[in-house]
Amino acid sequence: EVNKNRSINKQTDLVPIVMLLEEDRLPDLNTILLEQLARQYPAIRPSVVTDHELFFYDSQPPAFVGLQNEFIAGSRLDNLLSCYVLIQAMLDSRTRQNSLVVLNDHEETGSLSGTGARGPFLQSVLERLMPEINDRRCCLSRSLFISVDNAHGVHPNFAGKHDRNHRPLLNCGPVIKHNANQHYATTSRTASYFRRLCQRASVPVQDFVMRNDLACGETIGPITAGEIGVEVVDVGVPSLAMHSIREMTGSRDGWYVYNVLKEFFSFAGTDDEWPGTDRR
Incomplete structure (x- = not known):
């Protein structure tokens, strides 16, 4: 009986x-x-x-695991993996076009801080980069914000937690996240463009919609859309055991997302397939 219906009390059972x-x-x-x-x-x-x-926190370094090293196990893969891939993709794109990567703090605790997505940091940076308000608004109206945050892959032990038609698998490409209640900011337009980026980069892509009877988490995508008025697509690497002390992702998925983002940065501002591109 001791191992049945076991609950963890954060005050008394997690004292280090x-x-x-x-x-x-x-x-x-x-x-x-x-x-x-x-x-x-x-x-x-x-x-x-x-x-x-x-x-x-877990001080052990991440490691390849699995019989064929097909997985990565490590702490805080959500969302350090996305941060690393974003920076590397932008550096390797070697484009002359202006692009911006935003790495916010405190996403897991509501984003309400000086460096969180609900804080003034991004707005302040944009105002200093483009002091003229009309120029800034026109720029944002033509821009696309890709919110990259790990997604819930289907767990073989808890497959029933996913909608049967939306079960992202590890090592099968990035996940486009959809939610009618705006917990994700993806629209049909931004999703279509991201699919096209994946196609151009020869990368598979998946979709995720939460079951109707379960609560859905939120990313900084809707927050940023509301703060600065930019179009957003919410995507991420599928993972297992998210928010645990040691999470797991597919060893190929980081590479897939890197290639898609590199394609995005390489043609930022000049891509005729994005409806917001200035064709003057």
């Missing part, structure tokens, strides 16, 4: 064990950190730790 203290010593973390810093950096001689930020 980090060290042992002498029986008569009080757990003063600032003092413990000060002693550790003094041992680690003897030349600095710190005198006091006034405050700290403490995070617990």
Whole structure:
């Protein structure tokens, strides 16, 4: 019975064990950190730790797993994988056209912060890049924002959690995410263009729609669309065990997304297949 209907209490069941203290010593973390810093950096001689930020996470590096190394297992693949692929694709596109990659903080906790998607950071950057408001609005009206955030691949142990017609598989290409309630900002127009990018890059593509009787998560796609008024397509690498301490993706899917994004950046602003392209 002990293993049936087991629930995890975040307050009492997830307390980390980090060290042992002498029986008569009080757990003063600032003092413990000060002693550790003094041992680690003897030349600095710190005198006091006034405050700290403490995070617990998996320190093991990502690894290829599977009998044929067909998977990647690692912590925070959602969404460090997308961040890396976006930057690499933009650098390798070698285009002279202006493009912008936005890497926001705090997406998993609501995005409401100075560096989150609900904060002023992106709007402030755009205002400094294009001070003239009409130029900025015209530019945004012609632009496409690709929101790249890992998608839920179908898990063989929980296949019933997916709609039977929308079950993204690992190593079968990026996933276009759709939601009628605007939890994803994809439209038929932006989805069609992304499919065309995949076709040009010889990359397979999949679709995801959440079951009608289950809640759907949200990305920064709808938030950004509402903040700056840009067209958006929500896409991502399919993954398993999302938000767990060690997530899993297909080892080919990062490469697929890289090639699609490289195609996008290479023709940004000049692609006649995107309806917003200025053809003057």
